[in-house]
Amino acid sequence: MNTDAPLTIRGIGAVSAAGWSAADLVAAVKTNRELPWIVSERSIGSRDWECRVRPVPAPPPEKHVKHPRLRRVSNVSRFAISAGLEALGNAKPESLGLIVCLMNGCVAFTNRFYNEVIDEPALASPILFPETVFNAPASHIAAYLGISGQVTTLIGEPNIVAEAMRMASDWMKSGLVEQCLVIAAEEADWLSTEAVGYYDKRLIVTEGAGALLLALDGDGPRIDQIAGPMAYHSNRERVTALAQLASATTQPEGAALIDSAVGLPRLDNAEREAWSWAGETISPHRVLGESMGCASALQLVLAAALASDDQRSSVVSMPGTNTAAYACVIQP
């Protein structure tokens, strides 16, 4: 594959356990703030072990987005649209593309709907089902923003956002859109919270969304490199892939490494050893928790904030778990 041309980040947005803005995210990570967590309860039945979740707090009034399409949506759509609107700011591009990245998707309504199917087969809600479809959030955002052109939803590991940025680049280079909004979002339903607990009981699950408004030029931090994918088929191959990724990634002098560590050595060691980073390492997920599908996007938002606020370069490590590893170099 050919290498990527630089992209400019025109705007960023975030919703996280730290609050409803990128500034909230940055402040929480920089100050290593201890964010509250709660025990996730099943809405159906009970469990005899503890699952911890660090939810997004209630939105401030100004973050309530009103639109007929948003009356019945679940949190993943609300997070995505809020982050997207923050990234968009006052920008009014002539044509805007939209790429939404998800891992678990609309799990809250999927969980509810499937339980209805089991419990009351004839009464399963026709209102819920369309909201279970992966591209429901993208559809709502498109309707709100009036985007009638290039809109798509990608699914995969959190680092699928790297392929989304490449796709955005393709769209802009071919003139299909002038700018592109890339959003990754996740909601922590009890079902997904419990599922993550199978990886490690100590994980605290969290949720949110990260958004980047991308252009081919203009003012803003630059994505100088999207390295990867270094694909792997097993844990053993993953170790090699991470080392190859570190070698293939430009490491600007004085740059910070923004990694995906959650604070559990069993899960973090391979990534840490691959980079052997001599400079500062920032691990936002130690503060936030396991952010699932929006994890990489939140790292990228943080990197963009570092570039614009502190004039710092960073390397964003997105190692993945099952498929491939990516990294991004963000420059002021």
Place this chain on the structure above:
Amino acid sequence: MPSDSPQRLLITGVGIVTPLGFGWQENEASFAADRMVFRPVEMFDVSARIAKTASLIDLPTERLYRSLSARQEERVDRGSKMLLLALREALKQAKREDMRDVDAIVIGTSAGAMQLGERYCRNVRASTKRQPGQLTLVEHYQPHRQMTTITKELGWHGPVTLVSNACASGANAIGIAMEMIRSGRAKRVIAAGYDAVSELVFAGFDSLRALAPSGIPRPFDAARDGLALGEGAAAMVIEADGFTSNDAIAEASGYHTATDLHHLTQPDPEGKAAIRTMTEACRQAGVQPSEIDYINSHGTGTPFNDVAEGMAIRAWAGDATPGIAVSSTKSAMGHLLGGAGAVEAVICVMTLNGQWLPGSLNIRELDPVATFDVVRSFRHAKVKVALTNSFGFGGTNATVVMKQA
């Protein structure tokens, strides 16, 4: 405005797995016989559902994955197995079984490995305790994990992009592959789409009253009563002209996608987004509506969809409308959801090579909206340019135009 690239994109291999058959030959034979394949659903309980039939695939009983143990293969979902079979056929035809110089894979799916997710949920309901095997289901329920199993089987390490725009996913996968090559980012890309029938999706469409109570989909029939679900997969190897020494079997010449903002599940009655996708895809392909010999329509058989698509074809084609042959192969194999766009594009490739048209079956009285040439049964015809439409929940519309090589 989008820039038109003069670069030709060649299709050098296709694979197709549907309830009508495994591979090109079996599917072609089924179309030639005007065969349709709907039967009672027994995989899960449909006793409380309005619809009780679907179009299903009986997968081979022998092992499909050489790189997996029998136990590992049990973790592979049905849809991914269909996809693997379609990929193998496409790669064989393109003489790329070794995956040499393949730059990327783009896959469309709507439900992924939903059946494994359903099993996980039922296990959760059944116990308050942590259960062995749940981690495996959590992992393998995720479509990207299933794709890793496939890339391992193919012995390939490269980028896999999973696109999920409901029923347009398969067509979007083809379009994204085309965009990747046209942007210069890739030279050879495999595009595919797949989905398997699952309880959640079946119940979902049933709850929306979208499934035909009669069990028989009748696209473009005046008294059609809904769609029938099906399952399957298709794959396509697309290459930049000049990059391949293989014989091309068709040209992927035009693609466009647009978003219908009318409603989450219902199309704009006039099909405005569909008019845009057909117009722009044909512009990219350098053809006029009058040059389109065949449209494989989205044609689900639901009252809303067929009217919107029919209105769109008429508005887009204008005076050329009566001369354009149109059929919906969903009448024979059901709606393959995320697989539909890819399967129907491959059927277009088959029509370009075989010079025949598949029928739009089960029509009793034609809907007045259908003023085009509805192909009501298999027939031989001259086909130089074919077009396929895909529309999905969420408003994603996509059109792919293909030409004879």
